[in-house]
Amino acid sequence: MQHIRDGIMVVNTETIAGKVITQNLGVVGGSTVRAKHIGKDIGALFKNIGGGELRAYTELLEESRNEAIARMVADAQARGANAIVNVRFATSAVTAGASELFAYGTAVLVE
Amino acid sequence: MRSIDAKVGTITASVMMAVLMFSGFALAQAEEVKSEDSPAIALLCLGPILLFSLPFVVFGIVWTIVGPIMFLYGVLFSERNMRKRMDSVVLRESASIEHFGKDPLSTLKGTNIVGGISDSGLVYASFVYSPSHWQLLIAWINQLFGGRVDVMHRVISVGRAEAKQRLREQARAAGWQDVLNVRIDTAEMTPPSNPKGTKAVEIFAYGTGIKFG
Numbered sequence: 001m002q003h004i005r006d007g008i009m010v011v012n013t014e015t016i017a018g019k020v021i022t023q024n025l026g027v028v029g030g031s032t033v034r035a036k037h038i039g040k041d042i043g044a045l046f047k048n049i050g051g052g053e054l055r056a057y058t059e060l061l062e063e064s065r066n067e068a069i070a071r072m073v074a075d076a077q078a079r080g081a082n083a084i085v086n087v088r089f090a091t092s093a094v095t096a097g098a099s100e101l102f103a104y105g106t107a108v109l110v111e
Numbered sequence: 112m113r114s115i116d117a118k119v120g121t122i123t124a125s126v127m128m129a130v131l132m133f134s135g136f137a138l139a140q141a142e143e144v145k146s147e148d149s150p151a152i153a154l155l156c157l158g159p160i161l162l163f164s165l166p167f168v169v170f171g172i173v174w175t176i177v178g179p180i181m182f183l184y185g186v187l188f189s190e191r192n193m194r195k196r197m198d199s200v201v202l203r204e205s206a207s208i209e210h211f212g213k214d215p216l217s218t219l220k221g222t223n224i225v226g227g228i229s230d231s232g233l234v235y236a237s238f239v240y241s242p243s244h245w246q247l248l249i250a251w252i253n254q255l256f257g258g259r260v261d262v263m264h265r266v267i268s269v270g271r272a273e274a275k276q277r278l279r280e281q282a283r284a285a286g287w288q289d290v291l292n293v294r295i296d297t298a299e300m301t302p303p304s305n306p307k308g309t310k311a312v313e314i315f316a317y318g319t320g321i322k323f324g
Binding site: 010012013048055058065087091 | 168177178181182184185188189191196199220222224227228229231232233235237238239240241242243244245266273286291294296298300310311313315317318319321324
């Protein structure tokens with residue numbers, strides 16, 4: 001996992017230790033809606049009866065989260081930021097097979 | 112938004128079905144004049160409809176066979192699998208605590224750290240866990256009497272323990288020495304629009320990994 005994505009530091013604390021925030025560039029966010037193909041959905045449906053981890057959905061959410069973060073980082077880059085602080089995540093299940101992932105934070109310039 | 116999509120889908124499907132059936136009947140009518148008994152033509156007309164319904168039939172058969180088997184599997188093994196997972200989490204947890212020298216996860220913001228921090232970045236891990244339908248049944252019976260619904264409590268705590276452990280492992284893989292400001296989110300995978308869908312919870316743990324300066 002990359003912690004510095006394309007020169008942007010992403011943290012979920014309010015400040016970056018050892019650095020000073022010089023400018024606030026506003027809230028940036030990235031979201032994505034993804035779904036697994038129907039075969040994996042049916043597999044999960046059967047696995048669900050027996051209980052346990054639904055690996056297809058763990059993977060799905062991992063992929064979606066990476067994509068949402070990548071979009072958030074792109075948004076921050078467009079604003080000329082070099083860090084995103086106080087990142088939060090929100091999840092909502094849009095329909096049975098798909099879920100929406102939303103990552104947001106504050107784009108800042110740090111020194 | 113979703114209801115509009117659903118309506119569009121339904122309309123499209125019914126229009127397609129109607130066109131298929133109409134063309135089939137029209138073809139059958141036209142062919143009837145020429146040749147009285149031709150099963151090949153009838154098959155040609157009904158073919159698309161049969162082909163369309165085949166996946167549903169297959170799914171229905173698989174569902175009636177595999178569904179009860181999975182339910183039985185849940186009755187016999189879901190509790191045991193849960194206990195096994197908890198045991199494995201405890202084992203892995205002690206391994207990571209040994210690696211870090213302490214439990215790395217904390218909800219602190221890092222203002223208490225004296226020596227300074229040289230580097231930081233986001234770490235996150237997620238885990239989707241579902242109770243078996245047997246456990247859901249027990250929970251439902253529990254709910255009738257009220258009080259503690261112990262089954263669900265156990266399922267959720269196993270999920271949380273696993274998600275936290277995965278976060279520790281992610282932090283270890285990325286080379287962080289400590290994880291600050293840890294948040295644990297729990298999201299239901301069952302959308303309100305489809306209450307009969309998959310019954311699972313997603314547990315998502317995230318925090319800021321740091322290296323001491």
